[in-house]
Amino acid sequence: MTPRYEASARHPRPADGFRSGNAPGRTPVVGHLPQLVRNPWPFLASLPRYGDLVTVMIGPRALHMVCDPDLLHQVLVDDRTFDKGGPLFDKAREVLGDGLPVCPHAQHRRLRRLVQPAFHPTRMPGYSALMGEQITEVIDGWQDGQVIDALSAAHEIATGIATSTMFSTRLDAATLAEARQCVAITMAGIYRRLLTPTALERLPTPANRAYDRARARLHHIVDQIIDEPGRDRTDHGDLLSILLAAGSSGTDGMTPQEMTDQVVSFFISGITSVASALAWTLHLITDRPEIAERLQAESDTVLAGRIATHDDLPRLDLARRFVTETLRLYPPGWIFTRRVSADTHLAGRRLAAGTVLAYSPYLLHRRPDLFAHPERFDPDRWLPERAASIAQHAYVPFGAGPRKCIGEAFTLAQATLVLTSITACWHLRPVAGQTVRPALRATLIPQRLQLEVDSRRT
Template sequence: MTHVPTFADASGGVPVLGHAIQLLRDPLRFFTSLAAQADLVRIKAGSWRGYVVCHPDLVSKVLLDDRTFDKGGPLFDKAQDFLGNGLITCPHRDHRRQRRLVQPAFRRDRLRGYGAAMSAHIDTVTDSWADGQAIVPSAEMYDVSIGIAADALFAVKIDASTITDLRRSIGVLLTQGFRQIITPESLAKVPTPGNRRYTRANARLREIVQGMIDDYRRQGVDHGDVLSILLTAGEEDKTEILTDDEIYEQVVSILTASVETTAAATAWACLLLARHPDLQDRVHAEARTALGGRAADWADLPGLKLTGRFVTEVLRLYPPAWALTRTATRDTDLAGHRVPAGAPLIYSPYLLHHRDDRFPAPDRFDPDRWLGDDTSRRPRTDYVPFGAGARKCVGNDFAWNESVLALATIADRWQLSDPTPTAPLRPTVRMTLTPPPVPLRVHRRPTSKSNGQGGSLAA
């Protein structure tokens, strides 16, 4: 039977504020509730009006026609404050050129080379833990991801103090930026403490990233990474030379995306590994067979099927990019409703991934739901942690590989336990969906690998 799409105005709004209270109080619950109301739902917050695209078929129409539904809307407008007009936020007219410049850095042969950097940083961080230590996965995985991105993509070293500043700055921008999106524009510009923190964080982020670029230029060495590609673009025919601002915008966009979202996904994976001891035993058994105590590398990926399904399910349950926006460039029809030019549209991977008609028992964490899954036959917008269409994340394979390699290495070396296994895992909702700072206890598993102190552990 052909599905006939429906349209409705969202229920539950109040005079003047509209749905602003629901958006501030519990945006995940609010968005997932809209799917039961219609396939396309109009919401409002103060004087702002926008459309939430709730059905995968309509999301497909939006994502596969980036001329009609261009990058824009409140999320991307705000993200341009600190990312500029980079690959993530640029409109359709600039995208093809920018994608062509950046894409070579993420070819399969390059990804294989990045595997060595991934393995080295995963090894360093996870082998530094002590038996019985309490770790906070969100902090540890950030250290892993920032080290990998800096080394593999930009061939730079970042000291611990700068990493702390970078994480703090990006965190403020994503948190306060989300609050500003759903705050009336007049209030968003008031110099409140939060807004002043936002301004300072943006300045510090620019200082750090521009310093990375300047240091790289002083080295004068082509490392064959993203930054080399950007700095040498157009040297032969002089047609694609990037300005300093364009280089900065690409670097800060790729750095923010590759670190923030990948670290969040891997941290979620650690929390869920600890919450599901039976799955932890299975992932450990697979990793032990493949690794035997060493850090996972690129060549191990084909043998890490269960670990891969685990990460796939993590990204279904907690997609870091949980809501994204577009702007209609012309009057168009969706769900039998006329959407006017300039109207903002929102689609939410979190909403789509929690539809019970597409994922039975959607709140249950079950990596085996992907067992034998024929992804070629699955509608491309049922599962969209990395987007779809021409604007699909250029680094999706890089991010997925990193999370799989990190999780396999951790599961092989360490048993994770959660001291508060029944406490709810409440995501922090900002421009990304991040895990709470829940501490986990790590216990070293027996292995034949050197413990880094000149001795070895029993096999």
């Protein structure tokens, strides 16, 4: 792919075909922090015009934002040189430890091999059956004409699914509600601490105390589940069974701390990422009624008013494209960082070991030179004849390379099953007068989204 900038005598094209630059609007002392705190998304969208690798300052710290899909692909496939790290992952490790999504390169291969069996395709039918039970439990509790908080409903569904598929057990309602609250507090805290000087993190402010309590309580809940009396190492079709087996696989097995880190990591990511995708999906159903009607027609044809199952997935083509397009517009992980592990060059710039890179799926997914009418929600752009024209490496909601999200198939199946089950059983309408905007969190979520639900069941 040809890089999208014009070379000149003053700014010649470097040997690798990419160009680096600096973001404008830097303020003394704080750098570009005001733009990232007030409204980061327009700022991110503006960066590609200044180069393929653009330096952004967060106070005295430099982040080199990768703005080109081909350049990003170089970074993501070389996870030894461009290791998981930087401010975002440093803060995430306070909660996730060395969980698979955030662990360094040196540990990743072994941990991924031990966790991989839990995400084997043969396990998806069993997971899907559990998903169906949790979907039914939540949406059968809605009342005709009720106004629901879409994000809360999405979190309730995602938490129930995460619990049942990970632990082959059920938590009581109070513990589930507490776990959801702990996840919400920690995710808000991770992004806040990303933009806060380290010295301020140690102050006993209400936000810092709430973050520390939520982090500790979440780990305590998980440890109680792992150490539940009577739990054996039999494969019950859940993630924890796989991890317990991995913990007894000789010298190469997981340590107890590694096991806790994996469970916490997948529990949090399984709730936050899925809930984000589901909430935005429900918003887009109500925002584009003509597409919602098509989606309802597909659900009616395939499901006839029942809850979707794994066997239905091959016939839910529009729903799958709907989810794919939602993840383009609103990728749950909207910004990530990497740390350079050894001196290298990128986009004509020398990067010393320790340099921090960043990339944003949100930025790439909304580039008009990569996606036609990028602000338009258009599931049909993923029809095979149209998707073939989309630039390679431009769509990265799950990352790429060796660190690509291990739960991609799980997440896509879950979002599709929830979406079609809801549209088969309920009609959704937005509450008048609300403006839906993203909230400043480590995961992209709608700030306020209330919907009225009307039963479609006769």
